[in-house]
Amino acid sequence: MRFVSRWGIICLLVILGQVQPTARGSSSPSVLEAPTRAAGPGDQSPPAANLANFPGAERCKERPVDVTASSSDEHRLACSAANDALQLLGRCNITLRRPLHVQIMSEVRHPFSGPIFGLFDTKQDRVLVTQEANIPALVEGTPYAALPQRDFYRSLIVHEVIHGAMHQNLKRPAASHAAYEYPAYALQIESLAPNVREDFLRSFDQTALKAQSTLFNDPVLFFDPYFFAARAYHHFKASADGCAHLTALLEGEVAFIAPPLM
């Protein structure tokens, strides 16, 4: 229960801080996972990340992804996970439009609370991810704690890179956080090895997980992001054309995501 109350506090702060109306009546967070300000459609494409902006960054061999990391192992892992993420999106013909920067940091902090796994900063077009050594303290008390640490950590990088690539292709800002998080969570869970993924999915009520009637919404995302993640994966894979969901999300709202409460 400890993590539920902690997430409750975080989520209330996110709701209050992140969803702000713009002049056009829509909203788009500048940071996914952690809020700073709202952005209108006109300023949703920040300058491309490049090596000059991020000293110490090294380009991955496989993709136009620049990684700042403290060791070659860390760099390799981030590149490998980013490659996985972009392969998954590539199946849906969604690709990077400009280089993406991934920064591995000893700690990533939510602007309104404590340390978090990571975030995507839309303003600077960069992914920030907490160093693997500091992940155990963050997963404690969550369903992720039961997963092999390296597997979960890779999937965490996948999640944030999906945010980055989706953002570069976004045609219209979404009104809900659920719309931003659905692709990131669905593909994060898909990136897990099958046995690890099954262990994660088995930790939830199977009837609720597979329910067809429930919309994806912000309250579930904020108060039980793990269940949201499992449901997003199940919904994505059970769909006849999961890629169509991702493409539709880039265009705007979709029927399976509930409108925001405020």
Ligand SMILES: [Zn+2]
């Ligand atoms: Zn996310």
